[in-house]
Amino acid sequence: MITKNSTTQINSLNRGNMKTLVVLSHPDLESSIANKTIIEHIKKTVPTSQLEVRHLESLYPDYKIDIEKEQAALLNAGILIFQHPLYWYATPSILKKYLDDVMTWGFAYGTGGDKLKGKQFLQSITLGGSKESFTPLGYNRFSVEDILKPMQQSVYHMQMIYNLPLYSYRNAYVPEIYNSMWEVKETAIAHAKKLIEKIQDFSKGNQEKVEAFIHKWFSHFDRLDENGYFIQYLHKDVEFTFPGYGKMKGHPEFNEWYRSIKEKLEAPTKHEVQNLIIEETERNQFDIRFQVQFKAREKESQKEIDVVETENWKLIWDENSDRPIIEKYIVTI
Template structure:
């Protein structure tokens, strides 16, 4: 027997809107082809309620950055995107100054400086050269990933979650010399579509991953897999309750309970998940409620078990490890 999914429609509730903040840096955005096209497409595709774009050169033509305003914008965001062309293998000048001025001690790092911890970061870059130019034998000698390592380390130092950079080639236009205007626009549109997809995927959160995990969990339960599979997804201080066993806590008591189940029941067994509700109560913390139609046979008595159980989980999605952690697990009949 195998785990089956109920035909009941999954009800995923979300009280949280994930906000994306795009820090745009381009010294002459009105004459830009690539970055102006990218930002224009993003603004058309995404609702204003989920997106804020801050063009640094427009906001601060005198380079006097309002630190309080920029820190407030960062605190209000879940995904932070740096959108810019590659200038001298780094960022435009004001974006470097932005990092220096805004990512301060006590805010982004150092004592008490964990305000951006757990937020996602993505660097979105337009490159003028070709793919071949960013190779050991090419004009630029280094890959773009190598060039961006200082930014990557800065993100790690701030304790944000680093996402692989998004970049596209041949975004510079020099008449009769380099690329064509139509080609640059095409490359920019393709870049924008990739960035929009990433933002939309991020906005969905991890509810779909939680759902898939629940069905995977019971698939392993059906074959009474080794307890090591289950332990890796349980908080070290997990609280759990099962009919006939009462309240238990921690890995040791889970192992004792699971050993008794494997001794008692004949594998395989069957779980059918029904009426699944996944509610995100705060970012990456989920209340999960559902029913399970449970079918099994006892080894000694050959007695059939056919019950419908109600399960309530408290689950945390660890984005650094991209994995779920069950903090509380309550089963009732």
């Protein structure tokens, strides 16, 4: 059993780098219903200190993109959103030019081109057609995800964190012919709410997930679960130290240590996590410190164990798999 009997401290890095940059592309935003509504709702909800919206067609009507200015905006953000309608199964032309001009060698890819590494990316798209039209039997033939494969690969190439696209259907409005203005607005508002939720989730980071994982980890130790549960969360070259065993490294040595523990102790054991401090030193890299009140009984001697251990972990959160990996695991008494 695990008891959260003290306040958890979560010391985040300066999350100013979690500012959201929305690169908006729409050739006629003023006459737009869907994209204009989405942007208006985002601006009303997300604090201005944490949001920048750059409408490419307004900034660069001559298509002469200021590369340094756009790269500076990217460096100042931790979340990048492309907001646009789907034009000929791709982006509007200036957004494609933005990719060509701004995502340069040495900046977004190639030698030294890791400036966007680890940033969250989301493509937010308004579609004119119905859901049924993006099926093998529909007039668009392909799913939205299939159509967006080139963008997905581009994001991977730039080492950003790719998130499944957010899109909504039936955003086109033709008076007396296709949809109603109110229907399109309602769809856009629903789209905006989902997008805002995504932004909020990205901004929170993964500290809460790390805390939940720590408590889950010890619940499995309490029942002396199979070693396969623990191995999946340990780096293949994990460094770990336990009282009486010294320094060890890697999965084989962990397995040997855990085998000896299961032979020695009766199940269940009891861990009470205390004074948990989670510090995010770099994005998704955590230093974790806490105490554990550990209680158990030895099988052979029936001796009762009741000690307070101090634990220091180094853990990374892999956002692609949405799973933690422990790199260092130090236990002292």
